[in-house]
Amino acid sequence: MPHKSFLIPTIGLVILALGYIVFGGLNDNLVYYLTPAEAVERRVDYADGDRFRLGGFVEVGSVTETTNGVVFTVVDEGVSVDVEHTGSPPQLFRDNIGVVVEGAWAGDVFETDTLIIKHDEEYRSTDGEEPYVPPAESEG
Amino acid sequence: MTRSRLVLPVLALVALGVGFAAAVGAPREATQGEFARIMFVHVPSAWLAFLAFGVTLLGGVMWLIRKNMLWDRIAASSAEVGVFFTGLALITGMIWGYPVWGTFWDWGDARMMSTAVMFFVYTGYLALRRSVPDPETRARRSAVLGIIAFVQVPLVYFSVTIVRTLHQGLTFTGPDSSIDEGFVGPLLINLAAFTLVYVAFTTYRTRLLKIEDDLEAEEAIADLELAGLGITEPRLGGAAVDG
Known part of the structure; x- marks a missing residue:
């Protein structure tokens, strides 16, 4: 041959x-997002305004709506980062859900303009639970 | 068409119907609501892409060993079906991603990017097949590409484990996964139904390729007879030297 x-x-x-x-x-190039622990640890590598992605879970009770977005805390492995997001979050945004935000440090706060939900590989049925009603549907 | 040839497509169609009913009857997912139902199309599509490219690999290997054109036709048919289902997996993923993730596509996600690359490489495989007129050469070149390209399948599958991705991890085999029983049954039914569809498509396409090849050979002979065997068709790739 x-x-x-x-x-x-x-x-x-x-x-x-x-x-x-x-x-x-x-x-670095292949890491899709940094965990809060990594982001804090490598704070010196990313000056204010250097964009990167941060991934973690929305801390329960941390979400506050602002005039042009939301303020919340991303937590994972016991380390948390305060996030200020500009723009409206996706439908599924809530306490304890996985998120990936893209933005940059501004002092001690992580300022973002892109927020996506990182859904995990768990599929739970609503049997015996209050079913989740998306906001769009509940209007009608 | 004989009646026995209808068995497979009818069976596949019935299975799809059962799969659809199972998908509709599956429980509502706690976080995603109705959006989760797209997995009953998305997961089988991705599975078929892997299966189809596996068969293309097998067909290529077998052709190299046996030199039987049937293996080449199976490899070609399977790749076509595989490209279709890769596309379907990409599209259903985007449709699901928009409401759930909040984005259709993410250029930094390893699962999405590797799947897209796989889609284009196998589209290239199909293009290669069309660019080589000689059946033997075509079969050999496609076999080599079909074997090498398969390396992407484990890459796509394990992309969610190798690097961090937006795409969720492995639901069935992953360490942190859990899926309620209510979803497993319908998913398995749809995996089986889609596999039947794959077998039906690939069998038909393989048979059609055989018919195409036979017709081509017949036409070639007819052309020769018309010209009283006095001339040979112009050759591609340089003139033939006949003594």
């Missing part, structure tokens, strides 16, 4: 690339 000479190095390259992604790829 004439292609053997080309196939073997190609497969080798693919395996190398795969190995890099699996074992060496956990660098």
